[in-house]
Amino acid sequence: MDISRFRIAFVGLLSLSLGAFYAAVHAHAQNGGTQTAAQAPQSETRSVWDGVYTEEQAKRGEELYRKECASCHGDTLVGGGGAAPLTGGTFLSNWNGLTVGDLFDRIRKTMPQGSLGKLNKQQDADVLAYLLSFNKFPAGKTEMPKQVEFLKEIRFEATKPDAK
Amino acid sequence: MFRRKTKIAACLFVLGEVLALLPDAASAQWKPKDTEWPTYAADLAGTRYRPLDQINAANFNDLEIAWRIKTDNFGNRPEYKLEGTPLMVNGVLYATAGSRRAAIAVDAATGELLWIHGEHEGARGGAAPRQLSGRGLAYWSDGKEERILYVTPGYQLICLDAKTGLRMRTFGKNGAIDLKQDDDQEILPDLTTGEIGIQSAPVVAKNTIIIGAAFREGMTPKSMRNNKGYVRGFDVRTGKRLWIFHTIPKKGEFGYDTWLDGSAEYTGNNGVWTQVTVDEELGLVYLPVESPTNDFYGGHRHGTNLFGETLVCVDLKTGARKWHYQLVHHPLWDMDISSAPILADITVDGKVVKAVAQPSKQGFLYVFDRVTGKPVWPIEEKQVEVGTVPDEWYSPTQPIPSKPPAYSRNGVLESDLVDFTPEINARAKAIASKYHLGPVFTPPTESKVDGPLGTLTVGTASGGTNWPGGSYDPETHIVYAFACNACAEPIGLVRAPKTVSDMNYIAGTAGEEVTILRGPGENAGADSPMPPKKRSSGSGYVALNVDGLPLLKPPYGTISAINLDKGEIVWQIAHGETPDVVRNHPALKGTNIPRTGQETYNIGTLVTKTLVIAGDGQITTTSDHPRGAMLRAYDKKTGKEVGAVYMPAPQSGSPMTYMTNGKQYIVVAVSGGAYSGEYIAYNLPAAE
Numbered sequence: 104m105d106i107s108r109f110r111i112a113f114v115g116l117l118s119l120s121l122g123a124f125y126a127a128v129h130a131h132a133q134n135g136g137t138q139t140a141a142q143a144p145q146s147e148t149r150s151v152w153d154g155v156y157t158e159e160q161a162k163r164g165e166e167l168y169r170k171e172c173a174s175c176h177g178d179t180l181v182g183g184g185g186a187a188p189l190t191g192g193t194f195l196s197n198w199n200g201l202t203v204g205d206l207f208d209r210i211r212k213t214m215p216q217g218s219l220g221k222l223n224k225q226q227d228a229d230v231l232a233y234l235l236s237f238n239k240f241p242a243g244k245t246e247m248p249k250q251v252e253f254l255k256e257i258r259f260e261a262t263k264p265d266a267k
Numbered sequence: 268m269f270r271r272k273t274k275i276a277a278c279l280f281v282l283g284e285v286l287a288l289l290p291d292a293a294s295a296q297w298k299p300k301d302t303e304w305p306t307y308a309a310d311l312a313g314t315r316y317r318p319l320d321q322i323n324a325a326n327f328n329d330l331e332i333a334w335r336i337k338t339d340n341f342g343n344r345p346e347y348k349l350e351g352t353p354l355m356v357n358g359v360l361y362a363t364a365g366s367r368r369a370a371i372a373v374d375a376a377t378g379e380l381l382w383i384h385g386e387h388e389g390a391r392g393g394a395a396p397r398q399l400s401g402r403g404l405a406y407w408s409d410g411k412e413e414r415i416l417y418v419t420p421g422y423q424l425i426c427l428d429a430k431t432g433l434r435m436r437t438f439g440k441n442g443a444i445d446l447k448q449d450d451d452q453e454i455l456p457d458l459t460t461g462e463i464g465i466q467s468a469p470v471v472a473k474n475t476i477i478i479g480a481a482f483r484e485g486m487t488p489k490s491m492r493n494n495k496g497y498v499r500g501f502d503v504r505t506g507k508r509l510w511i512f513h514t515i516p517k518k519g520e521f522g523y524d525t526w527l528d529g530s531a532e533y534t535g536n537n538g539v540w541t542q543v544t545v546d547e548e549l550g551l552v553y554l555p556v557e558s559p560t561n562d563f564y565g566g567h568r569h570g571t572n573l574f575g576e577t578l579v580c581v582d583l584k585t586g587a588r589k590w591h592y593q594l595v596h597h598p599l600w601d602m603d604i605s606s607a608p609i610l611a612d613i614t615v616d617g618k619v620v621k622a623v624a625q626p627s628k629q630g631f632l633y634v635f636d637r638v639t640g641k642p643v644w645p646i647e648e649k650q651v652e653v654g655t656v657p658d659e660w661y662s663p664t665q666p667i668p669s670k671p672p673a674y675s676r677n678g679v680l681e682s683d684l685v686d687f688t689p690e691i692n693a694r695a696k697a698i699a700s701k702y703h704l705g706p707v708f709t710p711p712t713e714s715k716v717d718g719p720l721g722t723l724t725v726g727t728a729s730g731g732t733n734w735p736g737g738s739y740d741p742e743t744h745i746v747y748a749f750a751c752n753a754c755a756e757p758i759g760l761v762r763a764p765k766t767v768s769d770m771n772y773i774a775g776t777a778g779e780e781v782t783i784l785r786g787p788g789e790n791a792g793a794d795s796p797m798p799p800k801k802r803s804s805g806s807g808y809v810a811l812n813v814d815g816l817p818l819l820k821p822p823y824g825t826i827s828a829i830n831l832d833k834g835e836i837v838w839q840i841a842h843g844e845t846p847d848v849v850r851n852h853p854a855l856k857g858t859n860i861p862r863t864g865q866e867t868y869n870i871g872t873l874v875t876k877t878l879v880i881a882g883d884g885q886i887t888t889t890s891d892h893p894r895g896a897m898l899r900a901y902d903k904k905t906g907k908e909v910g911a912v913y914m915p916a917p918q919s920g921s922p923m924t925y926m927t928n929g930k931q932y933i934v935v936a937v938s939g940g941a942y943s944g945e946y947i948a949y950n951l952p953a954a955e
Contacts, residue, residue: 196885205941265853
């Protein structure tokens with residue numbers, strides 16, 4: 104699979120620097136909000152249960168994951184040896200109560216371990232989309248943004264909140 | 268050149284205190300005090316015990332953070348897997364830390380950094396199978412000179428002046444020994460990338476340093492041929508190699524014939540990657556040996572495979588074998604002997620026995636007379652299931668201790684499946700039906716899309732007691748050990764395409780593309796490009812949980828107290844707060860589930876005069892504490908929790924304790940998830 108082709112398609116669709124910003128705003132509007140994500144009060148921020156990535160994005164992320172991550176974290180994301188699990192109890196407890204942005208930060212700062220900086224923000228956002236997809240958080244209609252400030256407004260909640 | 272040394276050595280403001288406390292008689296042999304923590308496991312007997320009681324049941328809840336040291340800058344990026352246990356001697360705390368695996372010295376009372384030493388190993392460090400900060404270092408003194416010893420990720424043994432953090436130039440070659448050399452084998456393919464390393468702390472007994480070896484994860488090796496994990500002894504003054512023990516016997520040596528068809532020649536691994544224990548008085552060393560290549564398939568190494576998964580006793584002076592006991596014949600379950608053997612002088616049926624007790628992943632505590640190697644209670648060879656994987660060789664029996672009883676789950680039967688509600692139980696059964704189930708030593712199966720996908724095991728790769736090991740109270744003769752009681756591990760084998768491995772079978776799941784699992788830092792280099800990996804349709808992957816609930820019944824993690832005079836479990840408790848995903852689970856609303864403990868495998872315990880102390884391995888948020896993990900104290904007589912103090916992240920390295928300036932401290936390594944490595948020291952507030 105030619106990963107760059109996807110990326111080009113994506114860039115073409117949204118235009119490089121502002122795309123994710125609009126995506127975030129758009130996503131918020133879809134959830135019934137009237138403010139931009141950046142202005143939304145804390146109580147109205149989204150969580151991983153609100154469809155914060157698209158299936159297409161998760162597919163791109165899976166390709167990247169298999170190429171760059173699976174050799175340590177495993178095909179089934181269970182980790183092993185020095186590599187942390189990216190699914191299951193330990194993973195969920197590590198991130199529950201934080202934000203997707205915190206997880207994104209961690210990936211940006213330390214991964215891939217042997218070739219730090221190899222993936223750009225868009226690619227890391229795609230991998231993140233795959234992690235959410237693998238962990239059965241629902242896909243939505245808008246791509247996950249690649250700006251950490253927007254990702255920090257998406258709460259990571261291990262358990263699906265009660266329907267209101 | 269990998270030996271370019273970092274320029275960051277030696278800040279010397281500790282000198283005053285260190286010199287003041289040094290014994291005045293230059294010739295006096297140094298003797299550690301029981302208020303110090305001079306070696307990884309507190310002492311060479313592997314006890315993790317100190318008879319301190321300033322911190323006790325009455326005041327544990329009052330503990331506050333005395334100091335903390337973040338390890339982010341001890342390396343070129345932060346580390347999130349800090350596993351070290353520091354040492355404390357003469358008011359100075361020594362530890363390995365950070366992604367560089369730097370050695371650091373800090374003031375034990377204040378946490379002030381005294382010196383740091385790092386080795387920049389370049390490509391050699393980058394290719395290392397066991398990276399990051401490691402588990403710790405060793406201290407040695409003759410009463411005059413003080414030395415710190417540790418092994419770098421690139422497998423160099425470094426000897427430092429404990430006062431300055433500078434290399435002791437008289438040791439080895441300018442203060443270092445290249446452990447990839449003089450190892451009775453050529454480390455292949457070359458010294459830079461040749462796979463061998465170690466993450467555990469060296470030990471020094473009398474004047475001998477003992478070093479083992481570790482490799483990458485052994486589930487999916489590229490080849491049946493690998494480097495071997497021999498154990499060596501070195502002179503602490505000169506670095507001269509004193510002896511070597513061949514964990515895979517060479518031709519003509521005892522045990523060579525347990526490898527049929529000459530398979531000892533090419534089979535690798537079989538190292539001692541965890542902590543070594545020594546009885547200095549008897550002059551005996553206890554070596555816990557891991558699995559040979561590969562963890563789950565032995566079709567290229569027929570025979571019982573000595574000294575794989577064998578406890579070996581060797582002479583401290585010569586490395587010559589005194590006795591051995593193989594815990595698993597022809598290893599197929601990754602039951603590496605994963606922690607320090609524990610030396611215990613016990614009284615059994617009125618007779619004093621100098622014993623050695625070995626905790627294990629499989630939940631057995633094996634107890635031997637440590638002089639003769641004879642089991643203290645009978646260990647019976649029992650018939651076990653013989654598998655059907657093509658070309659595999661099976662041992663018809665395996666040794667099962669008659670006492671003490673298994674202290675953690677080591678097999679999966681239908682009765683072990685989660686049953687909070689009938690619906691949950693039905694779904695767990697549906698998942699388990701895709702696997703082969705059975706008691707301990709049920710062999711792996713070939714993975715088939717139509718089932719079984721593999722053998723569903725527990726008490727194997729990450730079960731029971733792993734590298735942190737147990738603790739031992741020499742006054743009451745009780746072993747305390749954490750165990751993962753629900754770390755389920757599906758073991759399926761798939762035929763390895765020749766492009767992936769020269770082995771017939773490696774670990775995998777039918778319907779998945781066969782891939783090589785590597786350790787962190789092992790990159791897909793240009794020399795070994797991996798095919799892009801795709802999940803095929805009809806993927807065989809099955810998540811081993813029911814809507815986030817672990818597949819097996821709680822308790823998920825336990826601490827057990829085991830009386831070694833009687834071979835009995837005195838108490839057993841669930842350790843760790845009930846995970847949020849369980850406590851807040853919609854399907855369990857209104858049900859009262861007792862504390863479950865946590866599904867982690869890296870929790871170490873500390874024993875003091877009255878307490879057993881261990882931290883949670885997972886983050887939780889409860890009405891009692893904000894998002895974080897708790898460091899817990901239990902009454903060591905009863906297992907009752909008597910106090911808990913907040914940690915911002917899970918315990919990732921085992922706690923230790925010491926006294927300095929009249930105050931007791933507990934230091935613990937925390938890290939994980941979003942929280943990078945940090946050593947936190949707790950003590951009691953000065954004012955009530």
